[in-house]
Amino acid sequence: MITMEHVCKSYRVAKRNAGMREACKALFRRETEVIQALSDVSFTIQDGEMVGYIGPNGAGKSSTIKILSGILTPESGSCLVDGRIPWKNRTEHVRQIGVVFGQRSQLWWDVPVIDSFELLKDIYAIPSYEYQNNMEELTELLHLQELLKMPTRQLSLGQRMRCEIAASLLHSPKILFLDEPTIGLDAVSKLAVREFVMRLNQEHKTTVILTTHDMQDIEALTKRIILIGRGRVLMDGTLEDMRRLAAEHGQAAEASDQNGESLERIVAGLYQKLDIL
Amino acid sequence: MGEKIKSSGKLYFHYLSVALRSAMQYKTSFFLMVIGRFLLFFNGILGVYFMFSRFGHVKGYTFGEVLLCFSIIQMDFALAECIGSGFATFASIxxxxxxxxxxxxxRSTILQVLGSQFRIDRIGLIFQAIFMFAYGIIISPVDWTFGRVMTVFSMLLGGTTLFISFFLLRAAFTFFTLEGLELVNILTYGAQEHGKYPVDIYGKKMMKFCTYVIPYTLIQYYPLQYLLGRTDQWYYGVYPLCAVYFLLVCYGMWRFGMRHYQSAGS
Structure with missing residues (x-):
């Protein structure tokens, strides 16, 4: 179970105007601005749930994931993941979670994928039989057979993402964080990723927390949506709840439409109406 | 505890083997790097050689003695770059x-950063240093007792540790500045460059700085005195091992810096 209660996090960001002169000035006196990434975020996620975490760019999605995975320490508030405080018992905590950052790779760039997997086996100290089982299953479901012998840098984005997902599941984590896993993927790869995540959640009861800008991901995968904007939780409910919220804000006409395209429009409308862009 | 160390050691070698396999993917750059380093270093030896062909000796040190000092420092530095290059390039990470x-x-962050890179191309530099050291032995009249041989090993161990500490220190600053602090380069590359001569030729102030601020004389000047037979105090040969304390201080800075870590972007 994951609980976050009244979590706040802010960053100090250096600011300066454009130009050489300003750059030189900033060398001596830097003007900084405090940006509130999260203010009073609370929610609870049960074991085996699949939750879509959405919001515009800069809303605080990644910060939340980084706090939950123990990379960042919040200023205030409490956070428990299966009874652990993520940033306190780091090594113990990260052993139980898997994290995929769609924008970054966790594989070793210049060696074949299988070499990265073997190294991960040692890093997580995965027992051989467990590694074998997971490898077999992941290779089959994500169609990795041909990819394993190729160096990561020569994979296409879609191929790489499948390997990334496999890499973060080798140690059978109980919780999987997916930060924009379908970003930049073609239709076939997107479908493959969605199908796989669905199956993972159903068969292994893995808790999945998914951030994405692709509303079709949300529609296909998650029953529950947490909408965040300007560091606050604005809605926590089902897709229906979100449609209702949109309707309240004067988007009734589109709300009845069921396909993903219009869902995109609903969300865009919500972001504007709620003034969180 | 023993189990943990064993598994960490195994993992470190696994990291190394992946880093080596990566490096071998870029053959041309690998060989160019080795050649480039060779020329740079050769340049250094020539500088020392011309200095001595003109003046005969520097502050009482003969060419052979300076060669011994120079080659040991070079070897320290090459080993440190080989092992600790993950910290040397930590800013970009x-x-x-x-x-x-x-x-x-x-896993421990130190182990992972150390394992992220292994500059095998520094091997060339190490061989060169060994060659120079051998030549230094031939032309300088050092009486190689057991104590002196051990002193060489302790200088290598201490010196490598000290240079790795510098890299670690610079990496620790990275958490605050996001860029490697150039100031620390004075310690690393400065020490490498000027370390070819025993520190005392640079004067008293430098000696003090290099003893009390950074323990540089402990790995170079003092053990060298014993090595060259200028003192009978055998314990000078143990001084280099004090570098471990400096490493601990730098490790403390690293731990402190890590708490300040703000990750980047989305």
């Missing part, structure tokens, strides 16, 4: 947010 991934793995 932090700036690109790659450190997130390090934190997401259930």
């Amino acid at each position: 932090v700036r690109q947010g790659e450190f997130d991934r390090v934190l997401l793995r259930p």
Whole structure:
């Protein structure tokens, strides 16, 4: 179970105007601005749930994931993941979670994928039989057979993402964080990723927390949506709840439409109406 | 505890083998790097040689003695760069947010950063230093007792540790500045460059700085005195091992810096 209660996090960001002169000035006196990434975020996620975490760019999605995975320490508030405080018992905590950052790779760039997997086996100290089982299953479901012998840098984005997902599941984590896993993927790869995540959640009861800008991901995968904007939780409910919220804000006409395209429009409308862009 | 060390050691070698396999992917750059380093170093020896062909000796040190000093420092530095290059290039790891991934793995951060890179191309430099050291032995009249041989090993151990500490210190600053602090380069590359001569030729103030601020004389000047037979105090040969204390201080800075870590971007 994951609980976050009244979590706040802010960053100090250096600011300066454009130009050489300003750059030189900033060398001596830097003007900084405090940006509130999260203010009073609370929610609870049960074991085996699949939750879509959405919001515009800069809303605080990644910060939340980084706090939950123990990379960042919040200023205030409490956070428990299966009874652990993520940033306190780091090594113990990260052993139980898997994290995929769609924008970054966790594989070793210049060696074949299988070499990265073997190294991960040692890093997580995965027992051989467990590694074998997971490898077999992941290779089959994500169609990795041909990819394993190729160096990561020569994979296409879609191929790489499948390997990334496999890499973060080798140690059978109980919780999987997916930060924009379908970003930049073609239709076939997107479908493959969605199908796989669905199956993972159903068969292994893995808790999945998914951030994405692709509303079709949300529609296909998650029953529950947490909408965040300007560091606050604005809605926590089902897709229906979100449609209702949109309707309240004067988007009734589109709300009845069921396909993903219009869902995109609903969300865009919500972001504007709620003034969180 | 023993089990943990064993598994960490095994993992470190696994990291090394992956780093080596990566390096071998870029053959041309690998060989160019080795050649480039060779020329740079050769340049250094020539500088020392011309100095001595003109003046005969520097502050009482003969060419052979300086060669011994120079080659040991070079070897320290090459070994440190070989092993600790993950810290030497740590700034880019932090700036690109790659450190997130390090934190997401259930292993010590130090082990992972050390394992992220291994500059095998420094091997050429090490061989060169060995060659120069051998030549230094031939042309300088050092009486190689057991104590003196051990002193060489202790200088290598202490010196490598000290240079790795410098890299670690610079990496620790990265958490605050996001860029490697150039100031620390004075310690690393400065020490490498000027370390070819025993520190005392630079005067008293430098000696004090290099003893009390950074323990540089402990790995170079003092053990060298014993090695060259200028003193009978055998314990000078043990001084280099004090570098471990400096390493601990730098490790403390690292731990402190890590708490300040703000990851990058989305």
